[in-house]
Amino acid sequence: MTPRPASASAGLAVRGGPRSQPTAYARLVLDVVDRIPPGKVLTYGDVAELTGRGTGRTVGTVLSQHGHEVPWQRVVQASGRPAEPLLQQALRLLAAEGCPVEGERVVLTRARWDGT
DNA sequence: AGTATGACGGTTA
């Protein structure tokens, strides 16, 4: 894939400022999310495992700051439900790319990406 | 170095 415009920023919990500059950790996370195939998803925890650092919480914080440069809708909670603020839009985007959705959640048994 | 914060996860009630 083409490199994402490094214009975005990472950093977690930015209080008091718009966006800080990307951190190595944020790039790791965005890199993994960027590789999720259309119609497939990963849980926040899955992303943390694939990067080898952090937890679902830290992954979520990174995406909250610049998930805009990656297919953010492909990262959902362990329950299969997209994060609250993005619920409707995420479900719409996922359904559009052929991801199995049931009610307000993704059918993880069918849509979970194996990371390969 | 210590405290606060957050697009999470798992357990317990």
Next chain:
DNA sequence: CTAACCGCCATAC
């Protein structure tokens, strides 16, 4: 099913 609680960990200040 919902709600509360605690553990987790990178980052900001």
